[in-house]
Amino acid sequence: MVSKTVAYTGNEAIAHGMKQINPDVIAAYPITPQTEIVQIYSTFVADGLVDTEFVTVESEHSAMSAVIGAAAGGARAMTATSSQGLAYMHEVVYIAASMRLPIVMAVANRALSGPINIHCDHSDTMGARDSGWIQLYSENAQEAYDNLIQAVRIAEHPDVQLPVMVCLDGFIISHALETVTLNDDAFVKEFVGIYKPKHHLLDPENPVTMGPLDLFDFYFEHKRDQAEAMRKAKDVIIAVGQEYGAKTGRGYGLFETYQLDDAETAIVVMSSTAGTAKAVIDELRAQGQKVGLLKLRSFRPFPYAELAEALKHLKAVAVLDRADSFNAFGAPLFVQTRAALYDLPQRPTMINYIYGLGGRDCDMSQIARVYADLAEIVKSNQTGEIVRYLGVRE
Amino acid sequence: MSAGRERLVAGYPESLTEQAFHYCPGCTHGIAHRLVAEALDALGLRERTIGVASVGCSVFAYNYFNCDMQQAAHGRAPAVATGIKRVLPDAVVFTYQGDGDLASIGTAEIVHAAARGENITVIFINNTNYGMTGGQMAPTTLIGQKTTTTPLGRVAENNGYPIRMAEMLATLDGPAYIARVSLHNAQAVVQAGRSIKKAFQAQLERAGFSMVEVLSTCPTNWGMTPVKALEHLEKVVAEYYRVGVLVDRTKEVAG
Numbered sequence: 326m327v328s329k330t331v332a333y334t335g336n337e338a339i340a341h342g343m344k345q346i347n348p349d350v351i352a353a354y355p356i357t358p359q360t361e362i363v364q365i366y367s368t369f370v371a372d373g374l375v376d377t378e379f380v381t382v383e384s385e386h387s388a389m390s391a392v393i394g395a396a397a398g399g400a401r402a403m404t405a406t407s408s409q410g411l412a413y414m415h416e417v418v419y420i421a422a423s424m425r426l427p428i429v430m431a432v433a434n435r436a437l438s439g440p441i442n443i444h445c446d447h448s449d450t451m452g453a454r455d456s457g458w459i460q461l462y463s464e465n466a467q468e469a470y471d472n473l474i475q476a477v478r479i480a481e482h483p484d485v486q487l488p489v490m491v492c493l494d495g496f497i498i499s500h501a502l503e504t505v506t507l508n509d510d511a512f513v514k515e516f517v518g519i520y521k522p523k524h525h526l527l528d529p530e531n532p533v534t535m536g537p538l539d540l541f542d543f544y545f546e547h548k549r550d551q552a553e554a555m556r557k558a559k560d561v562i563i564a565v566g567q568e569y570g571a572k573t574g575r576g577y578g579l580f581e582t583y584q585l586d587d588a589e590t591a592i593v594v595m596s597s598t599a600g601t602a603k604a605v606i607d608e609l610r611a612q613g614q615k616v617g618l619l620k621l622r623s624f625r626p627f628p629y630a631e632l633a634e635a636l637k638h639l640k641a642v643a644v645l646d647r648a649d650s651f652n653a654f655g656a657p658l659f660v661q662t663r664a665a666l667y668d669l670p671q672r673p674t675m676i677n678y679i680y681g682l683g684g685r686d687c688d689m690s691q692i693a694r695v696y697a698d699l700a701e702i703v704k705s706n707q708t709g710e711i712v713r714y715l716g717v718r719e
Numbered sequence: 720m721s722a723g724r725e726r727l728v729a730g731y732p733e734s735l736t737e738q739a740f741h742y743c744p745g746c747t748h749g750i751a752h753r754l755v756a757e758a759l760d761a762l763g764l765r766e767r768t769i770g771v772a773s774v775g776c777s778v779f780a781y782n783y784f785n786c787d788m789q790q791a792a793h794g795r796a797p798a799v800a801t802g803i804k805r806v807l808p809d810a811v812v813f814t815y816q817g818d819g820d821l822a823s824i825g826t827a828e829i830v831h832a833a834a835r836g837e838n839i840t841v842i843f844i845n846n847t848n849y850g851m852t853g854g855q856m857a858p859t860t861l862i863g864q865k866t867t868t869t870p871l872g873r874v875a876e877n878n879g880y881p882i883r884m885a886e887m888l889a890t891l892d893g894p895a896y897i898a899r900v901s902l903h904n905a906q907a908v909v910q911a912g913r914s915i916k917k918a919f920q921a922q923l924e925r926a927g928f929s930m931v932e933v934l935s936t937c938p939t940n941w942g943m944t945p946v947k948a949l950e951h952l953e954k955v956v957a958e959y960y961r962v963g964v965l966v967d968r969t970k971e972v973a974g
Contacts, residue, residue: 354824355852355868364855367868381856381868381878384794384824409774409793413824441778441790 326512326572333505335463335498338470339405339431339491340365344375345513346477348429349400349520352380352391356410357443358495359433363405385410389417389430396426397535399525401477403428407495408435408449415453421488422457423551424536427480427520428488430458431473434596434647435495436683444684445495447595451648451657457551459489459558460625462595464581466503469493471575472622474508477517478565484557486523494597496684508573516572559626579628581620582635584610588617590699591636593662594645595621598680598687605692616696621658629665636666639673641699645715647681655712674708680715691716732756734765736785745938745945747902747952748776748844752783754908754933755815755842758916759786762923768811769803771796773825775817776850784815794825797832800839811922813840818859819849822884826858829888836893836927840918843884843930846937847956854940858882861959866940881959885932889965895926897966901934903953907962914964921969934960 333341340362343351353363363379370379378395382388385406392402406414411432421428432450436442450460459479463469469491476489493499508516524533539547563578570576581599584606585591592602599620609616619635621628636642644663646656654660659677666672678695681687695715702708731737734756742748759765765786772780774793781788791799796814804812821829821843832839848866849855856866856873859881863872873881885899896918900911911933918929934956936948943951 355819355849355855357852360852360855364853364867368870371870379877383826383858413793438792439790441774 327509328506328573330504330506332502333466334361334500334502335466335469335493336361336433336500337365338466338505339473339493340369341507342470342473342513343403344369345508345510346401346403346474346517347375347514348377348403350378350380350392350395350402351404352382352388352395352402353404353406354382354385354388354410356385356407358435358499359405359407359410359431361499362431362433385414386417389414389421392428393417393421393424393426396421396428397424397526399522399528401520403430405431405433407433408437411449411453412437415456418453418456418458420536423547425486425551425554426488427486429473429476429480429491430488431469431491431493433495433499434492442683443495445497445647446682446684447492447646447648448682450490450492451650453490454625454657457487457555458625459485459487459555459562459623461489461491461622462624463491463493463498464597464599464620466493466498466501466505467575469498470505470507471569471573471577474513474516475565475569475577479558479561481520482561482565483523485554485561487554487558492596497597506575512572516569555626559623559628562623562626577622579621579623579631580635581622583618583620585617585619585635587615588639589615590641590696590703591617591619591639592643592645592692592695593619593621593636593658595624595658596647598645598647598692601687601689602692605689605696609693609696614696614700624658627661627665632662632665633669636673637669637671641674641676641702643676643678643695643699645678645680645695649679649682659712674702676702676708676710677712678715679712685716687716732760734759734768734785736783738782740783741779742776743939745936745948746776747935750902750908751842751844751911751933751935752780754912754915755813756784757912758919759811761916762919764811764919767809768813769807771800771803771812771814773814773816773820775819777815777817777844778851780815794820794823795828796820796825797828797837797839797841801832801835801837804837804839808838811840811919813842813919815842816844817850818843818845818847819851819857822858822882829884833888833928833930834891834893836895838922838925838927839929840922841928841930842915843932844935845884845932845960846935847881848937848940850937850940854937859884861956883960885930885965888930894928894930894966895924895968896921896929898964899932899934899960899962901952901957901962902936903934903949903957917969924970926969932960934962
């Protein structure tokens with residue numbers, strides 16, 4: 326396959342991926358830092374480079390509703406949003422998942438109001454973590470682009486039929502210029518294939534009603550099916566990631582490990598901070614410290630068994646969350662990772678750091694402090710505070 | 720002229736803070752802010768006024784108005800203002816919203832605040848695009864107008880038609896005062912100031928909902944010099960959105 330390397334921001338990479346996918350319908354509403362994605366896409370529409378029906382709706386609630394209508398009508402439909410936009414469409418986000426519509430949505434992660442803030446954290450997508458959507462998190466623009474293309478295949482797989490959020494850190498990834506290797510158009514077209522929905526509206530041979538009232542008679546069974554689809558999504562994500570890797574040289578799994586095999590302590594984190602952690606690991610490894618990283622890609626479905634297997638040999642693990650869950654304990658990624666390790670006969674000591682809220686920079690010194698804290702825990706055999714805050718003024 | 724005959728004809732409004740505006744050069748938001756502040760000063764309302772800031776270029780309005788302010792989520796300012804006014808009926812409550820807020824994501828809130836006849840004042844800045852996010856098409860964008868999401872110009876077939884919010888709300892029985900003004904020259908600015916003052920007077924009379932739609936420029940996203948943008952505002956924008964008083968049920972007129 327012919328590929329080319331370009332300098333793109335995360336938003337440009339997503340918009341370019343969307344152009345290569347050439348969905349039937351895109352409906353969207355401007356919101357920082359996502360706006361650029363659909364704005365760039367609108368120029369592709371104006372230039373006749375895509376066949377997409379592009380709808381400039383009056384709100385995100387209508388954006389999601391419009392793509393739900395389009396997907397129910399048998400179309401490949403996409404949108405993009407951030408923060409308040411995702412919160413505003415919350416009602417219909419659940420409906421998209423429960424109607425089993427394989428919509429793909431890019432989310433440039435941005436802190437939720439209030440106070441109002443436009444910078445990165447994961448409170449927006451964490452707020453939708455139990456909406457029934459698959460969530461893939463991206464470390465950089467390359468991963469955002471690759472995740473978007475794979476998301477189409479994952480969402481539309483007959484065993485899955487669930488919508489997918491492709492998450493990229495607002496501004497840090499959405500607006501920063503990076504080198505990105507693009508697939509050629511023909512490859513993407515072939516990889517995503519032609520969408521043939523199992524059921525859709527106005528299929529004269531198979532008339533259907535979508536989303537009707539569903540009470541104590543069948544609601545529970547439909548939710549059970551939805552839960553099963555999310556379980557099955559795990560294998561599909563792995564299979565699609567392997568196939569993509571075989572064809573592009575960039576393979577993907579449920580998570581990525583870095584210097585983890587012989588590590589004694591490790592950080593678990595998602596998205597752009599994983600890049601910062603890798604740089605810190607290189608420095609600490611040069612000093613002889615056995616430190617490692619697990620970067621989670623698939624938060625939904627959450628790979629419980631695989632995480633336990635990957636982390637079981639460690640002495641201490643710090644889970645870094647770019648969101649708080651205000652449950653008076655730990656943040657979402659920590660609570661779930663900790664639960665995943667519960668059945669291990671011997672568990673590492675686990676602590677949680679909540680970091681980077683509202684775009685607070687998480688630099689290498691902060692990551693280095695986490696590894697130093699982990700080393701101290703191992704040395705002293707004292708856990709200390711389980712839930713900690715990184716880089717905040719107390 | 721002797722010192723004894725000097726007369727102060729203009730000053731800096733008390734109802735504005737000393738914070739410099741962040742608005743782009745040539746943008747008329749600053750003039751609209753000043754007109755609101757002058758109206759509050761003239762009516763002696765500053766100490767009992769609560770403003771509700773919206774989302775968009777005017778998101779920082781709370782930095783400029785020298786009164787208590789609350790920030791609302793995108794489009795929700797009239798609903799937030801309703802809550803404030805119901806619990807503090809003696810306060811003067813106003814929202815300051817753009818067209819990307821009021822005429823788009825916030826259409827439900829503005830229509831129903833007006834229909835209920837909520838005794839609040841709405842300052843509605845219409846510059847025919849989403850300024851803050853970089854000039855995307857708004858519901859108020861004129862046919863043929865180029866924006867970053869309609870690079871070849873708005874086409875009715877694909878993008879629908881511009882919404883005349885003032886006329887739409889004027890069909891309701893709740894509003895006491897609805898006017899549209901423009902800021903394209905000094906005379907228009909003086910008229911705009913009168914309308915804004917009148918809207919606050921309507922609230923003082925407890926006459927019901929009041930709104931002034933202020934036609935405003937966006938030189939940056941229109942791709943025009945400030946002077947050219949003012950000409951465009953007068954000759955093109957105000958042609959589609961005609962200035963004038965659409966509703967006046969205040970006592971002064973009725974009595």
